[in-house]
Amino acid sequence: MQQFLDTTLGGLVLGAVYAAFALALCLIWRSTRIVNFAQAAMAMVTTYIALSLINVDVPYWVAFLAAIAAGFVLGAVIERVIIRPVEGKAELNAVILTLGLFMVLHGLTALVFGVQHRGFPAPVSTNAMTVGDTSIGITPFGILTIVVVAVVMAGLVVLFRFTDLGLRMRASAFNGEVSRLLGVRVGRMLTLGWALAAAVGAVAGMLIAGGDLVNPAFMDPFVIYGFIAAVLGGLDSPIGSVIGGLILGLSLSYVTGYVGEHLAPLVALGILMLVLLVRPSGLFAAAAARRV
Amino acid sequence: MRNTARRAVQVVCVLTTASLLAACGAGKERPSEDGTAVGVTDTTIKIGAHFPLTGPAAPGYSEIPSGHQALYEYVNDNGGVHGREIEMVVKDDAYNPTNTSAVTNDMILQDEIFAMVAGLGTPTHRAVVQRLNDDGIPDLFVSSGSLQWGDDPATSPMTFGWQPDYEIEGKIIGQYVKENMPDAKVGLFLQDDDFGEDGEKGARQFLDSQIVDVQKYTPGGSTDFSPQMSSFKSKGVDLVLGFNTPSYTALSQIAAQGVGFKSKWFYSNVGADPALVGGLLASMTKGKIPAEQGVKLMDGMMTTEYIPGVDAPDDEWVKLWQKVWDEYSKKGSEKLTNYRIYGMSQAYTFVQALQANGKDLTRESIVETIEKEGASFEGPGLAPFRFSEDSHMGISGASVVELKNGAAEPLTPVLVTDIGDAPIEEDDSAASDAPPASGLPE
Numbered sequence: 001m002q003q004f005l006d007t008t009l010g011g012l013v014l015g016a017v018y019a020a021f022a023l024a025l026c027l028i029w030r031s032t033r034i035v036n037f038a039q040a041a042m043a044m045v046t047t048y049i050a051l052s053l054i055n056v057d058v059p060y061w062v063a064f065l066a067a068i069a070a071g072f073v074l075g076a077v078i079e080r081v082i083i084r085p086v087e088g089k090a091e092l093n094a095v096i097l098t099l100g101l102f103m104v105l106h107g108l109t110a111l112v113f114g115v116q117h118r119g120f121p122a123p124v125s126t127n128a129m130t131v132g133d134t135s136i137g138i139t140p141f142g143i144l145t146i147v148v149v150a151v152v153m154a155g156l157v158v159l160f161r162f163t164d165l166g167l168r169m170r171a172s173a174f175n176g177e178v179s180r181l182l183g184v185r186v187g188r189m190l191t192l193g194w195a196l197a198a199a200v201g202a203v204a205g206m207l208i209a210g211g212d213l214v215n216p217a218f219m220d221p222f223v224i225y226g227f228i229a230a231v232l233g234g235l236d237s238p239i240g241s242v243i244g245g246l247i248l249g250l251s252l253s254y255v256t257g258y259v260g261e262h263l264a265p266l267v268a269l270g271i272l273m274l275v276l277l278v279r280p281s282g283l284f285a286a287a288a289a290r291r292v
Numbered sequence: 293m294r295n296t297a298r299r300a301v302q303v304v305c306v307l308t309t310a311s312l313l314a315a316c317g318a319g320k321e322r323p324s325e326d327g328t329a330v331g332v333t334d335t336t337i338k339i340g341a342h343f344p345l346t347g348p349a350a351p352g353y354s355e356i357p358s359g360h361q362a363l364y365e366y367v368n369d370n371g372g373v374h375g376r377e378i379e380m381v382v383k384d385d386a387y388n389p390t391n392t393s394a395v396t397n398d399m400i401l402q403d404e405i406f407a408m409v410a411g412l413g414t415p416t417h418r419a420v421v422q423r424l425n426d427d428g429i430p431d432l433f434v435s436s437g438s439l440q441w442g443d444d445p446a447t448s449p450m451t452f453g454w455q456p457d458y459e460i461e462g463k464i465i466g467q468y469v470k471e472n473m474p475d476a477k478v479g480l481f482l483q484d485d486d487f488g489e490d491g492e493k494g495a496r497q498f499l500d501s502q503i504v505d506v507q508k509y510t511p512g513g514s515t516d517f518s519p520q521m522s523s524f525k526s527k528g529v530d531l532v533l534g535f536n537t538p539s540y541t542a543l544s545q546i547a548a549q550g551v552g553f554k555s556k557w558f559y560s561n562v563g564a565d566p567a568l569v570g571g572l573l574a575s576m577t578k579g580k581i582p583a584e585q586g587v588k589l590m591d592g593m594m595t596t597e598y599i600p601g602v603d604a605p606d607d608e609w610v611k612l613w614q615k616v617w618d619e620y621s622k623k624g625s626e627k628l629t630n631y632r633i634y635g636m637s638q639a640y641t642f643v644q645a646l647q648a649n650g651k652d653l654t655r656e657s658i659v660e661t662i663e664k665e666g667a668s669f670e671g672p673g674l675a676p677f678r679f680s681e682d683s684h685m686g687i688s689g690a691s692v693v694e695l696k697n698g699a700a701e702p703l704t705p706v707l708v709t710d711i712g713d714a715p716i717e718e719d720d721s722a723a724s725d726a727p728p729a730s731g732l733p734e
Binding site: 002003006007010011013014110115116117118119120121122126127128129130134135136137139142211212213217218221252253254256257258260261262264265 | 346347351484507508509512513516518519522525527542543546551553573574576
């Protein structure tokens, strides 16, 4: 029972982290209709920026905000400089470009910061909390992670569903030509989409790194799992991304704790295949467009 | 148009095949100069090795070749071995077996090395061991404790291990736990490859009934070990035996704290370097604990030791390494570490083998020399080598130690054994070997 509880709590935290990452993917998909493979590498860069600040005694939360700001700028710059030239061409071009970007950022980070593992502090304790005499498998930092992800998710839902800006972003992604005719500054919306996505990615990076070790490859497992979580929930839906992340986190945690770590990737891919077979557009996607 | 394309493809195929054939041939037929081997002249010996100089396995391990190079320079400045200077080529494989094959190919075909010395890693070296043996290239003192380098000389006649293999380390740890902690509920934390497998095999000889849980991890996979630690916690584990690399020691400690799992820890020698792991643990405390004091976070952990390390500055061998390092380290600011000592100790064994071989050096003769005389080499190892015609296994034992303030306090004398059912015996004889006054093998 104790193990079940601990594994479940651990799975929820892990799931929240996948969810944070899936949210960033979902955001970029909603606002630009491409899948960004460089998402993890971008988050890794912003996390390293935060770590450098922390190492020169900048308070944690200032570094946290700096990472978000850095993510925002990085996302905007990448959209303007690298993605913009291939916009309007086949979508695959942009996707392949993000793969290349992934490698470049990896290499650059290794050059600048080195490849060794480094400890990344957390703002609150990463020791298990205790109830009475028994310790339970969740840490204050784990709870913080869940709260932050919930806030980010709520923020995105509000942005897309209830604000004029969100509507314009969705419209630009959905049909740039028509939006332009209606007076939406499509280019700006795309830049903003990338910037916001990278900022959310930066939050995910900080949550993953806190109380853990980082090296230039530390986000790599999250590329795969974040995608699975996003596709699971339907790339279109922020709530779906979060639920997809939680399902994935819990499943992986149970499999690792009760069966064996080596089966975890297999299970993740199994879930992905199942979802794609049964509901190709994801669990929480809006009804597919009607064919006329 | 289509015909032209097809013609082009044919031409490319023929050219590729031809160049491949040429490349294959190049490794084998190499006229020896003046009765000596490839890579050897009257004044030089060229050797090579693959190491992870970049990537997640690089911390620590990338320091080993600098130890080798410092010792070789020291030897070269003192006249070399039988008049020959040793030159070492080091190539980065980033701990990726595909790269290992490629860089080994380069070393064989372009650099024309005489021997591979100290190539690092179980999965990586496994990718090239057959190639080296097929080509008759000596493959000496692999930097890995897998059994496969030494337990079957008939299949890999050119390959030799160096450090104690993980099975005898598992046996020594297992026996110590059985005798001193007979009531401990043991959990195994294993790297999911030969490393974990061999260690488990050794430990189970003594602890089969005490082991209540086994958890594994895949290197390069998930780094969150909370589920594994939760499992230990729920099964009442109070002693964890870890056969894992250093970063994973830190990660398992972090995860254990995260799920509130308290236990005694016993890490294999590979994963227990206090400076490296302590530094990692300290860096997560947001500057509350300075890196130098991180080693204190490892107080009470147990591990094994088979060569003296930086924590014993008064040891004669460590004094020698310090002297060599101070004089020959390329970047003067870098400190002597246990990984550099490991490299120098290995290099010392290689120099010893060259010395024992005499002036007439061939690829066959060096293998024969190590088989015949290797078991009597006196070096920094706390236990003797097991080299013979039937075994190419390295150092035969280790002592169990407890970490305190970054230093290893011995809990047992040196325990010597071999793979399989061989008994474990106390044998301090090799531990008292002191280096020759010159610091050069005689």
